[in-house]
Amino acid sequence: NEHAASSQRPSEVLDEDARTGLSVEALKKAILNNLFYVQGKYPEIATRNDYYMSLAYAVRDRLLQRWVASVKQYLEGRHRIVSYLSAEYLLGPHLANNLINLGIFKEVEQATQELGINLQWLLDKEVEPGLGNGGLGRLAACYMDSLAALEVPAIGYGIRYQFGIFEQEIRDGWQVEDTDNWLRRGNPWEIARRELNYEVKLGGYVQHYMDRDGKFRSNWIPELTVKGVAYDTPIVGYKVNTTNTLRLWKSEAPKSFDFQSFNSGDYNNAVNQKIICENISKVLYPNDETLSGKILRLQQQYFFVSCSLQDMIGIHLRQGEKIEDFNVTFAVQLNDTHPAIAIAEMMRLLVDEYDLEWVDAWRVTTRSFAYTNHTLLPEALETWDLELFGSVLPRHLELIYEINRRFLDEVTIKVYGNHNKINSLSIIGEGPRKYIKMANLACAGSFAINGVAALHTELLKSTVLKDWYALYPEKFSNKTNGVTPRRWLVLSNPKLTSLISGKIGESWIKHLEELKRLEAFADDPEFQKAWMDVKYEMKKTLAKKILNRTGIKVNPDSLFDVHVKRIHEYKRQHLNILHVIALYNRIKKNPSLEIVPRTFIFAGKAAPGYRMAKLIIKLINSVGEIVNNDPDVMDRLKVVFFPNYNVSNAQVIYPAADLSVQISTAGKEASGTGNMKLSMNGAITIGTLDGANVEIREAVGEENFFLFGLTAEEVAKKKNEGYNPYSYYLENEELKLAIDQIASGYFSHLDDKIFKDLVDNLLYHDPFLVLADFASYVASQEQAAEAFKDKKSWAKMSILNTARMGKFSSDRSIREYCDEIWKVKSVPVHLNGKY
């Protein structure tokens, strides 16, 4: 990489007020400047989007100043760097978040106002980068925020998908997908680093030969070479100078390509090859918790991992370090198995490209990587058909065979030749077709393995990774997930934020445990009222949005029962809807029934190929159509499916929730993070003992949590004994009626076929024990409704939920990763001599 010499000293560039000043005047000047020089407009003809871009560039200049300072300081000091490898980052809009972290929200609000524009209009212009599916991608985004807030040197590596998660529309009650062309109006937050690019080989075959020194060598002759170009997004920490890099790779055709084909006159082939290369980073696979086994997905994973490792090695060597010391410079975290191919790629780079001996290469590799497991669901544990794998990564297949051979040699002694154990530990699965087990590759090549909630880690150790735990107990630890209070409280709920800060100051934003001090006001009637007033305001705001998006009018005085997350059978949105139907039937039976009015709010995307999940969406909308329009109901119940659940919509929904619905089958949800965000915003959870719910209940106190359902142990036992859902159907009248209605077409204009698969699945299989937990759920919901009637005690519960959420800040999670896994320290960054 060349560096152009400049006669100007950096400080001359940095001091320029209009570029980097934080005063209202400087910001105004910057916005107008950008309007003219970047957008080519003047105020009279500028659109809202022009102003959005001008403001975004003004903010970016301020980020860049801190970013350059951070990079300089990291490199000069030779500090240890965290490298987070993740196929997904579900960032959400940048602008408002950057204003908060830079501490200039108020100033920009005033600057825009003085220019005669409304900041909210501009914030609404941003198209959010939806480069993730759900929890896993959003976790990566929260962790990037916390790494910067804690002043930890870090790089996030991933893929710059041209199309992110699809946009969801609801037509006739069904989910319809539309492409997410998030880059259509440009992206002011990224900087294309054209000069930072790497070649990545794909396909082909491997030649073996002996070199002049008698050393065996391998030469991978690829079928295709693609180029990865770096696109950097600065991630600034909350009220610190630290600005880290999110480096996403875009795939392109290498230049040499056009030449070859051009020379041979095969223009069509050249164009086709270009398309094949560009396809690799084209689109995010829309599956959450299900593997797809598709060639393109493997290519994506390998593509971004290879670019990232080449980049890290470059950074390491440019500091004058030896390749053998790579693991001193970098701690590399694998976010699930999606980047696990990094283990084999690291071996290839070290052995084939940097000439290390196998044992030395393996030592460096196994001291560099750590692996986070995010799921116990067997259908989500990634495997690759061995033949397919070999067709994409022939050299890696050889390397994995060798890794496995040496590994099994070592293990066989330890397990006294127990074949079942050897099979379970092997990286290669046997069967009609052989396959590669990515979780086993990740475990073998990592020095640390963690789950994402206490229960999940325990279940990992006792089930899915049992044999690994028996051999390497010291590698295992738990790192309960967390979420960033900057986006999920300060940004989404500014009114609650100022109420809290008015009582206990602002330091809780960086030290969330300090929310504890709110407990002192939990019984204070005035504070309770102010608290519930904020909740009411947020419910009105959401009610407006609901009317606008769905045409459904909801009552902000009703209990907002909020179930928002990806649609999946294990998350049991159908258990929720069965409860809705039960309440509806109680009203039908006794029209003068006095019940707590409720608004059921659902939101979430279904993977486009997941039939049952799409059917559940249709069922929710069908039930809604009947319930919402039945005059007998008299507005006591409303069912809303809020379309296109994404980060922006979540920011409006969480603050308005009274009840947080977290009802997955115990043992299935690894952690959950929406549960944390809702509780932080003062919603009370109705939930099973699953994932992080267990720890949330411990933190907020059992009297502030509505518990129901079978435990993970009871679920396992019931399944072992032979679970019979049909008996639950026969025994529970309300359940039977609800299911019979669905089956008979009561909610579907008498169409009795549409929900048949769903009904049959529940009655004869019910893999997620919906029917077994139904009675207990309904009973628990009755308690919740009863509690909601007592406004004072509800307010107290709500305050205590927020007050006791300190543990669930992603700052706490990241601190644990730093201290216990990565062994990295924070590096405060100074700007012009100031911290």
Ligand code: H53
């Ligand atoms: O990861 C979240 C967890 C959540 C879990 C989720 C997840 C994905 O979103 C995708 C794949 C996967 O294996 C796991 O379902 O429970 O909170 C972050 O850890």
